[in-house]
Amino acid sequence: MRLKNVKGAKEKIEASSYIIQEYKGFENDNPLHIEIGMGKGKFIIEKAIKNPNINFIGIEKFDSVIVRALDKLEQVDIPNLKLMRFDALNIDSIFNKQVDTIYLNFSDPWPKKRHQDRRLTSPIFLEKYKKISKKDVHIVMKTDNRNLFEYSLQSLTDNRYKIINISLNLYQDDIKDNIQTEYEVRFSNNGDIIYMLEVIQILDI
Numbered sequence: 001m002r003l004k005n006v007k008g009a010k011e012k013i014e015a016s017s018y019i020i021q022e023y024k025g026f027e028n029d030n031p032l033h034i035e036i037g038m039g040k041g042k043f044i045i046e047k048a049i050k051n052p053n054i055n056f057i058g059i060e061k062f063d064s065v066i067v068r069a070l071d072k073l074e075q076v077d078i079p080n081l082k083l084m085r086f087d088a089l090n091i092d093s094i095f096n097k098q099v100d101t102i103y104l105n106f107s108d109p110w111p112k113k114r115h116q117d118r119r120l121t122s123p124i125f126l127e128k129y130k131k132i133s134k135k136d137v138h139i140v141m142k143t144d145n146r147n148l149f150e151y152s153l154q155s156l157t158d159n160r161y162k163i164i165n166i167s168l169n170l171y172q173d174d175i176k177d178n179i180q181t182e183y184e185v186r187f188s189n190n191g192d193i194i195y196m197l198e199v200i201q202i203l204d205i
């Protein structure tokens, strides 16, 4: 998703109290959940409102996209939510053993083999997730992309992740408490299959 040339995006981002440049913690010790590639923020905003005892950080690499999330936040005060603009490739320079749960929603599939390291479930990212996770690495992903789903299953199980929840058709299964993302609304309205996977990697530390 790339929205080019959103007028005033940079200024809006600089002025917003939701945006942080570095992570210094929240004013409490509640668990920290992050969404990598939050897009326009529907999921993380709704998740934060419904779960005031969890801290949330939405991460997005483009100004032009993150500013759309800020539009939604103009009239609301959500103390347990912050947003950060950076490329997740640098995620291990932002967090250090602080994260409890990582959400990967409709991540870019990077279909070409030569780009597979860019997939957010590639071994390169899984190594980073180990460094940022407080204890066990807990990942919840949803996607409409069968190839990305199969690749992720392989990559995660090869790296000793245990599956704790899986759906090969989320909208046919029990989807109680599911919060839709912007992409999910579009794909599910289209009748596309949505895959879901929740995994945990127990770290011996």
Ligand SMILES: C[S@@+](CC[C@H](N)C(=O)[O-])C[C@H]1O[C@@H](n2cnc3c(N)ncnc32)[C@H](O)[C@@H]1O
Pocket (backbone or CB within 6 Å): 001, 036, 037, 038, 039, 040, 059, 060, 061, 062, 065, 086, 087, 088, 089, 105, 106, 107, 108, 181, 182, 183, 184
């Ligand atoms: C396909 S969109 C999905 C957006 C949203 N999660 C949803 O489900 O509606 C993927 C988003 O991830 C962002 N993204 C992709 N790779 C990223 C990375 N390495 N770091 C941060 N954001 C990334 C893109 O800019 C885009 O906004």
